[in-house]
Structures are given as C-alpha cells and as structure tokens.
Amino acid sequence: MLGNRILQLVIAFSFTISVYAQEKHGTFVDPMIGSEGLGRVFIGPAYPFGMVKPSPDCGSSQNSGWSPLPAPVTGFGQLHVSGTGGGPKYGNILVMPFTGPLNQTDQASLREEEKVKLGYYSVTLKKSGIQTEITTADKVSFYRFGYPGEKERSLKIDPGFFLGEQPVPDAREAQQFVGSEIELVSPTEIKGYSRIRGGWNNGRAYTVYFYAVLDQPVSGYTSWKGKKLYPGVKSQFDSGEKTGLLLSIGGKGQVLQMKIGISFLSTLKAKSNIDHEIPQWNFETVLTTLENKWEELFSRIEIDSSSAPEQKKLFYTGLYHTMLMPVNRTGENPLWTNDQPYYDDFYTLWDTFRTSNPLITLISPKREAEIVNALIDIYKHDGYLPDGRSGNANGRTQGGSHGEAVIADAFVKKLEGIDYGAGLEAMLKDALVAPGGNEEQEGRGGLTAYNQLGYVPYAIPRAGNRTVDYAYNDFNIATVAKGLNKQKVYERFKKQAANWKNLWRDDYMDNGSKGFIMPKDTAGKWLDTIPYGNSELQHPTFIYTPLTRETPWYACHWCGFFYEGTSWEYSFGIPHAIPEIIEKSGGKEAFRKRLDTFFSKGFYNVANEPSFLSPTLYHWIGRPDLSTERIRKIIASSFLPLPNGLPGNDDSGAMSSWLAFHMMGLYPNAGQPYYLLNSPLVKQVIFHQENGKDFKLRADGLSAENIYIKSAKLNGKVFNQAWITHADILKGGELILEMDAKPSDWGTTVLPPAANN
C-alpha cells in the first residue's frame, strides 16, 4: 500500500517537473527518436558528453543496448554509445532488480511500459512488477527501484555482462571477456569491475570500475563465478571467469535506491565520483541538475518559439544527439596523466567531422576546443590522432584521417586555446608515416602507395574513398600550414589536395553523366573488371561500375573500393573541389543533370555521411533554390519525430546534426570557414554565443509556400550570396531573409568559395 502511494507521489512529482519544464527546450527532447530501425541511438539518461550512459540491455546484440517491446530486458548496463553500427561496444556493469530467492543468475524479464524523456528512463518489469527508474549525473547512475511489495526484494549486479558477445573466441568486432571482479564491501556497498576487449574498433582491453551504494542494507547475498553460485560468499576475485552478486535487500520499504559510480581508474575513484557528484539521495535533484546542464547548452540556439512542436522536437533532439558523444573523460584516463582534457568515444570522426563537430563549435567553441586538444593529446601519447576511438583505444578507420578536417575546421573558425603547431604535427604524422601493422587502426592505410603514386591503387581495401578522403585531408593540412606560414608544407599538401584527380576517370560515362572516381591499379591502368583477393588458382574477377556497392563474396564487406557507398556518391564527395568537378562533369548544366539523376534515380543514400554535402551542391552552380528543394524533400521523406525517424545510424549525432543545421538554414563545409545558406525550416534562430554576441537569422514570410529566398540583408546591408562566413556569425548581428514562393536570382552570382587555400 505504502509502495503504491510512494509510486503515485513519484508520478505526481514527475508530472510537476514536466509542467514546470514545459518552458524548457529540454522538454522537446525525445530520446526515442532514432531508437528503432537503423538509428540505434542511446535512449537512456545522460549528461552532455557524459561518461555514464545507463540503459536497458535487451540481450547482448543491440548496439545501444535497448530493443523495442516485446523483447525482454536482461538488465541495465551503465555504459553505451549512440547511433553506432557494426559490432557493439560497452554494456558494462549490468544491474537488475528482481524478486524472490537468490538461486539463479538469469533474471531477464518482459517489460510492461517504458517512459523515456530527457535524463529519465522508467520501466515496469512484467515478471516481478518492479518499476525501475533511472537518472544520472556525469559519472554516476542513479536508480530507483519500486518493488511491488509482496515478495523479497532482490538485486543482481553483474560485471561479467557486456554487449556483442560471440561464441567464437577473438571474433572480429565482437567484444570479448577478459575479466571481472565483485565484492560486497559493506551491507550497502558493492564494488568491482568489468574488463573487456574488442568490439567494433577491435580495441585493446579496457576496464570499467564501479562502486555501488544502496540506501538500505542487504540481508543476504550469493555471489557467482562462472556457472557456480556461492551462497553467503561476499566476493569473487578475477580469475578470468565472469563474476557477480545476487543480493537480498533487508527491511520493509518498497523503494530501493542505488547510486553507481563509474570510473576508468579504480573503484575508489568511482566512489569519489559518487561523493563528488551525488552526495545525497534525492532522485529529483539529480534529474533537475541534469536538465539544467542540458538547458544551458540548448538555450545557446533558440529557435522561434512559434515553431511547431514536431519541429522543436526534431531540432532539440538533434542537438541532444550531437552532444552525447564524444565522451568527456577528463580525470579518467588510465593511460596517462596531465592537465589536458581527455575525451573518448570518437565513433568516428569520419562520421562526425562534417556536421557534429561544427555544430558543437556553434553551440560551445570552448567545448570543441577541448575536444580538439584531447585529440592532439591522444596523438602525443598514443602516436596518432584517432579517427575512431573507444575504450581508450584508437580504431578504426573507414576512409580518411579526419582528425585533419576537425583540426582545420577549428583553425579556420579560430577556436582559441589550441596549439595549432602541435595540431599540424599530428596531421603530418597521419600524412607522412604509414600506420603499418593494423592498417585500419589509425593514420592512413595504404599511405605508402598513396604517397608514391598519388592515389591508393586497387586491391588495397577502400582504395577509392581513401584516395578521395586523403586528398581532402591534405587540403586540410595545407590550410593550417598556410595559416602558420609553413610554406613548404603548404605547397606540398596543396598539390596533394588534387590527388583525387588521379582516380577521376574523365571519359567514363554512366547514366548520362561523365567522369567518375574509378579503380586503377598500381601500374596506372584503369580497371573495368577487377581482380579481387589473392587467389592464385581461380583469379576471380568482378565487374566494377559507378553503381557497384557490393564486394565479391570472397572479400570482407569493408574491403571493397568504397566504404559503404558507390562511385556515384563518392564522386561528389570532394568538398574542396566542387568547381572542378562541375567543370569535369561538363559544366553547370551537365552537373545539374548529374545531381538530378543522382537524386531522382535513387543513387543518393540519405543514410550515409559521404553524401551529406551532395544536396547543397546546387549552390555551386548558382542554384541555391534547387538545394533548398532537395533538402526539404529529403527531410520530409526521411526524418520524423518518431522512434524510426532517422534514416540511418545516427553515428554519434552525425545524422541528427545534419538535420539540425538544415532546419536552421545553415550548412557547414567542415574544414572551410563558411556555411551555405538555405531557406530554414523555422522562422528564426538566435545564436547566444559564448563570446556574448548574439546572432539572429530570421526568415521573413517563411511559410509552406514561401520556401525561396528572395533577398537578404546582413546587419542591414544587402547580402546577395548564399553563404556566410563563420567570422560574420562570431561578430554577432542579424541576417534577415526575405522569403518568396518562387525562386529568385538571389545567390546565383557570388558562388561559394572555390576552396583555394
């Protein structure tokens, strides 16, 4: 009875919070957007860039842990990533409340009802009737378990659990068990760790330490190791087998609360994280603090308050997704200690450099500078900038070495507090020193050939997109070198920035368009029929066209000419050379036809980052109106404020930040100091910038029909170009767009920069 009353109180209180928070941007965040289908976003509570990410784990095969109903829930793990594909990572330190005796470790249960909002997750377990509520601080999860009141209250703590387990030892992309340990330290304290290796990035072993504190003492306990239960035994040391604890909770109350501190250093550090972050036992205080942390960031970009709730939901959830990762682990680096920030879970820069990092820069340049400094510090201590990094280990690369793009973007946007000299050194390491050994861990795979031939020859995995990406990364190096007056470096890399041309097959026609990035062998011969693999008996071949997506059956799917894409996609993906591509395609009209073919014939892949820039390429032929049309179509058909509302893996907010930018009418060309202007989806956006200067972007007359920009004024002066520099935004001021129902000649003459660094 008491239990029910408490639950009612809790619900009432939650409602109060909701009403109060109605005014806050955070109320528009719907963590379920992108949770189903390909989105794979993390749905649990988290701080901005927060270390702890508790979530239900439904079996061990989901990337974010969570599955839609009716899948049973195995328990609640404390660490997750958001929006990823491939083999899962994390899922460590599983907890699961249950009722009844401590006689089995499997306590999976079906779910009754889930409630998810910013910073809050709740579910009722069918088997036991227990309601589990979760909120969190930065490094500490906070659980409130509402037991139904009839049976003994029990709790499982399972540091042996992790996501992505496979029966085959050392399977690629599978997380693999190394060790775990658990100890009941006092009647209210449990500690231990989970040590796991592998996962998508094939990383080294990482260790997640925890310290759990209950607000009521346990009255009984059974530990386990491997398959064996040990009633009355308080601890199980690490002998390479899975360990855990089943606990009976004494006393009579129905509600049990638990804090779980996490650390990558030690159990005592995990405990100190609790002491530091959540010294009390009030669930609502923790939740409110979390909401305020987010609100501070959301309020930096204020969209028109009259926008439809669905738009607000899409937009602020987009910002939310963008700031779930990378994870701020400053003070939690087990590899080295200094005064630099430490971030992990770059998953991956290949995905995030285009829109996530630039969006963070707009929201908080200080935060992005911290992230860049963390990247440079990783280079200094681990030898290379990461492209992907998770579990304190670089890995893996998909195409370029996009640390270059991230550093160059910071440089051209003049982020302060970064040693760009060290940044350039880090970029040059990528460009000059072959990573060797594991060519997909970091740096540039195929670099030796690339530097010798000016392209990555066929047979080296991902030769096509590596060449295209490296050329852009070389452009990034040239940008920074020029800015730092390193003339020789600048000249070399400016030249190398044109390396994409070495794989551009000028005369190749496909679907009415001319010129494509095509495979070439080491001897310089274009390949129409490509040999694959090294089979000396069968000499298998494979026809390659600009639409080929598959790799031969005998080759791994990430070993083809392009990663997750076709030549139609990647041949547009050269963000520093659009004018040249237009020319090589046969001029403006031919390029327009090429783009139209791309979108109308379904060659465009909305779910893949290499095509992120493509819908705005019409800008370079003086047709921002066509970019606008294209973007609106894509958003209308592919983005929804619903669980299946993201068209592809969110990839650490990449997809979400693409949407957020286009909703504002801005689109960055990362590594270059400007944004393309499109007609926004909301009538007004105000950037409350960290430098104290507001910048307003207003679309007067915007409506369902009035989607074209007729004219624009920047701070009162006529502004006739469809792009604006970052410097202009930094200065503060306002850009007023006049909207109309038909295309105009606005933005048709002063084309976006040719990227002539």
Place this chain on the structure above:
Amino acid sequence: MLGNRILQLVIAFSFTISVYAQEKHGTFVDPMIGSEGLGRVFIGPAYPFGMVKPSPDCGSSQNSGWSPLPAPVTGFGQLHVSGTGGGPKYGNILVMPFTGPLNQTDQASLREEEKVKLGYYSVTLKKSGIQTEITTADKVSFYRFGYPGEKERSLKIDPGFFLGEQPVPDAREAQQFVGSEIELVSPTEIKGYSRIRGGWNNGRAYTVYFYAVLDQPVSGYTSWKGKKLYPGVKSQFDSGEKTGLLLSIGGKGQVLQMKIGISFLSTLKAKSNIDHEIPQWNFETVLTTLENKWEELFSRIEIDSSSAPEQKKLFYTGLYHTMLMPVNRTGENPLWTNDQPYYDDFYTLWDTFRTSNPLITLISPKREAEIVNALIDIYKHDGYLPDGRSGNANGRTQGGSHGEAVIADAFVKKLEGIDYGAGLEAMLKDALVAPGGNEEQEGRGGLTAYNQLGYVPYAIPRAGNRTVDYAYNDFNIATVAKGLNKQKVYERFKKQAANWKNLWRDDYMDNGSKGFIMPKDTAGKWLDTIPYGNSELQHPTFIYTPLTRETPWYACHWCGFFYEGTSWEYSFGIPHAIPEIIEKSGGKEAFRKRLDTFFSKGFYNVANEPSFLSPTLYHWIGRPDLSTERIRKIIASSFLPLPNGLPGNDDSGAMSSWLAFHMMGLYPNAGQPYYLLNSPLVKQVIFHQENGKDFKLRADGLSAENIYIKSAKLNGKVFNQAWITHADILKGGELILEMDAKPSDWGTTVLPPAANN
C-alpha cells in the same frame, strides 16, 4: 631483549639452512655476481621466471633498483628486471620500515650490512637499526622486519614510487607516473596500485596491484596524496597524484612480518595470490620452497662435483640469471584471457635468442615451449611478436625481429606442443607487414625499403644491423617454412637470407681485412662520407669506417648505422653464412688473420651480444683449438665470481648463459640444430633431461694445461667433429673427450654445417 633473542634465533636458523643446503646447487648461486659495474643484475629473491622480484631501491635511477654501499636505500620495491640498460622499468610498490612518528614520507636510510643469497636478502638500516629480511614466492613477497625495540615501529607503503622518474614530462625512456591508490582495508590489510607508463620500451601504462597483510595490527596511520599528509585518513583514491600510507604498528614485539601479493589484474587477485601461495607466516618455509623450486631446475645440469667452488658459483649463478626472465605471468594477463601461457619481460629477444633461450631449452624444453607459445599468443592478440616486451607492451626493437630466431630454434630442436603453423604466420607478419607508426616498437623497422631494395638504406636508423639481422631472420623463416612444406615461402626467404650480401662491400679494406658491411643509400651507392639527419641548411656529413661507433652529435645514439657496435663486429654476425664470409674475406688464412686482428686489436666487444658467436668462428676454418684458446682468454679476463664479474649488461641472462654454455664446452648457434664443441671448463656435465634420458659430456684428462681436445667418442664411437646435434643430446648417451696439452687434428675436417636449409 626478546627482540635480540629472536634475531639470534633467526640467524642461527639461517645458518642451519646454509649447512643443510651445502649439498644443494643453489648454495653456489651468488646473486651479487654482476650486480656492480655494467652487469646490473637483480640481486633480490625471486622464483624461477617469478613475477615478484623484491629488491632495495636506492634512489630511482638504478636499473635493478640496488646500488652498492654507501648509497642510501629509499625502500624496497616489489618488481624489477635483471641486467638491463637504458631507462629503468618497474620498481613498483615500495615499502620501507622506519621508527618514530608518521610525520614525513622520506624515510631513506644508509645501510649497515647486506646479506644476499639465493632467495634471501637482508639489510640493517643505519638510521633506525631495523633489519629487513626478504624472501618470496612466485607472486608474493615476504618481509620480516626486526625493529630494534626502543622506538615506535613504523612502516611506509608507497605505491607512488617507481624507477626512472624524470622531471621532464613524457621524456623518452623515462617511466612516467599515471596514478596510484592506497587503502587501509583493516588493521592488518593494505591494498592499492601503481600505474606507470614508459620506461626503456616506451610502453603503454601498466598497473601493478598489491595486497599487503601484516601479522600484527596497525595502531595509527597517516595517508598522503601529493605533498600533503592526512593523519587518520585510511585511503587515498587515484586523482593522478602520488599516494601512500605511513603506519604505526601496535603491540610490543620487535619482529613484524608482512606478505605483499602482487597482481596485474586486481587487488583481490593479489590477495588470492597470497592465499594460494603463502597461507602461513613462516619465513623459512617460504625460503625453503623457493630453494626447492630452483634446485629442481639446477639439478637438471649437474657439473662435476670436484669443480672449484668459483666454477660452481659462476655456473649455477649463470643458470640462475638465465631463469629470472622472461617472467611467467600466466593468469595475470590484463589484456586477454585464454588457456595459453602468458610471459612478459622479454628484454629483449635480440639479447636472449643466442644463448638464454637455448639454455632454457636444454634445462626445460617444456618451459621454452611455454615461452614460445606465449610469444605466438602475443602475436595473435597484439598483432606482432615482441622483440622486447615489458609491462604488457611490445617495445622496443634494436635490430632484427628475433621472434623468428626463437621460433626457428624451437622448431629445429623439435620442441613439442607448439603450433608451428601459427608460429610461421607470426614470423611472416614481421617479414611482410611494416610496423609503421612507431618503427621501433615491434616488427621490422625499415621493412618497406628492405623488401624493395634487399637492404635497409642508410638514413633509416640502424640500417646496418637491421639488414644483417633481417637476413638471418629470413633464414629462420625459410627453415620453418621448409620443415612445414611451404615451398614458395621457403624459396622466397631462402633467397632473402642472402640479403646481407647487399650491404657487404667486397673491396673495402680496413686494418688488413677485406669486405665489410657498409652503408649504402637508396640509389645503391656506397657511402664513405655519410649525410646525417635532414638539416637542409648545414648538410652535415660524417666519415664512416668499419670502426665507427659514434653517431653524429645531432643524431640519437640508437639511430646510427649499427646498434651498439661497429662494422668489424657486425660483419662477423651472420650466423647462417660463415663459410661465405670466410670466402669473401679471402679464404681460411685471411679469415684467421681477420679474427686475430679483431681480438688482438680490441675491436671485439665482449659486452655485446652481436659478438657472442665470434670467438667460436675459428671452428669454421677447422681450428676449434683457436676457438677454445680465445674463449678461455675471454672468460679469464672478463668473468669473475664477484659483484663486478660480468663484462656488460647481463641482459636477462644473455651474458650469463654465454658463460654457462662455454663452461660446459657447448655453444649453440640459435636457430640451427647443433652446438659447437669446445673444451669445457669443468670435467663433466650431466644433462638430466626432461625426456628422462641423461646425456653425459666428460673431458678426460682436463687440466690447466690439457685444454685441447685430442679425440672424442660419442656413445663409444669415434666422433671426429667439433659440433654435435641437439638430436644427439636428446637421445641420451655420452660424449667422452680425450684432452691433451697441444692442439690436435680433431675437429679440423668435418666443419660445422653451412646452414644450407
């Protein structure tokens, strides 16, 4: 008074042990041999291949921790390596008894007297009069502190201490602090860890966990963090600062005992190591167990009991040094978990492959097979075989990738229980995939050029010895490939095994000898004057001759053409091609002159592994008598049963095992299935082999004058060659040498194999 009586008892008991142990080989071990001067051996107690190696640490700059008197002792660390050069490694978890109040962390003291024998170390501290005695199990150190009885008994436990600390952050070869933690768990238990990175191999962070148990409770405690003391505070969590505990011991006794369990997994595992290895409190039992562990191994090679005590000392100390490392860390691998053995502290194979590994093979082929399996398992999980490895991290390489030599040696000696297919795969990774990034971490630096040109061109560091070593490693690959019927691999690497010729400058004369390994540039041009570094302003040059040892002032000392040596040395260091070198030197007579010049003019460096084989090269010109003379001279002038009795860094037993082999009259050519025969220094050696078959080597008539072999009989049959196969030894039996005072024609005709695999 009681205290003194106890001490007397202890001394009496030790004496009893000594008397009893007089019969044992272990009594001839003198851990002080090689402790002073360049030897740098570890002097504390240790199990064979044991994980824990407690030793006094005298400041933080000594490689083995220990310094001769009168240097003060800072405390006693639990982990050390033996015989190493360069930046130190380990020295973790320092303990130090003292008397008086807990008001300062520095408790360094001068020493009164040290007693060192197999498994036992004792010292009296001048400052306090405390006697510290140490013995050890495999993963647990055992301390007995005899306090003088007047002042309060105090004890410092300092997990922040480590060897090789430098004021410069991230200094090369310096160990660097990452974190530490300490907690007084109960009045008799302390636990925590030390997390350190770097050191000579520039390795990633490693963590040493400890669990200390006292036999009497503490009555007071002061912890510290950084420079601040915290009286009455039991624990200090890891916040990236150094932590420790000062303890007051309650009660009245003078003797305090302490066990410190060590683990690379966790503090609970460290505790379980204590429970498993030393469940009781008897110092003598621990010591006796240790002695028996060693005795079992020493007794496998029984030298003539009438040998002089000095000879026994040199010989069994040689065996002892050989089995201090690598370290058996099976069950203590924090990186992956499986059923394979795990060994660390390969320091380095470049040093040990010639004699240490072969000596372990003779003593215990099962042990060597374990070591080889550990190497292969490291390749499987870390990507490359190590050449050097310490603190769970590969690094660094000096010349070749000598995992090849170690695996090939196991293969030709038919060690059982090894997957040689996997071994070949590991070797091929070295030979085919450039390590990239950090070219001195693992694999073969300069491999791309080596595989393109057939040699490592000048300007790549250590081009000379890398080329020579890689050619031998290629020979090793060919050996295994042939044995496994991999014909194509065999042919390729048999060809590559001749790559040393690409740097052999045929016409080059120096000191009357012809033909030397000399620097060549990428274009194939021999270099007399070599450019060094990339300075574009000064174009500095440097004259290179076969005696050049220095690198220019502007280049690091490990970046020259040869590592720790000259062309005179390395031009002999091609162990699979001696007949060809003889021919290229101008034939047998010219080669004899060349060798004589080498030794008489002081070009030979007794302290360096690349010259290990050189004194026996006379065998290949049919003059084993000259080899014998040379070896005896070297031993007489460079090896002594004294603290300064080793002529160079012992390098994990490399120097000691060279001596042990020559004392027996055998010398291996590692990677090849035979031993060269020389006249032994002892009259008889019996190998009690693991396969149950004894092999006896007897030198009848051996005396100070009779140092030449006149004739030999193997199992009763005339044996007229100065080399014997490993297979012959494995079979059991006896080889009887007839000694004489003058050289004979024995061994002059059937020369050692030409290594024609």
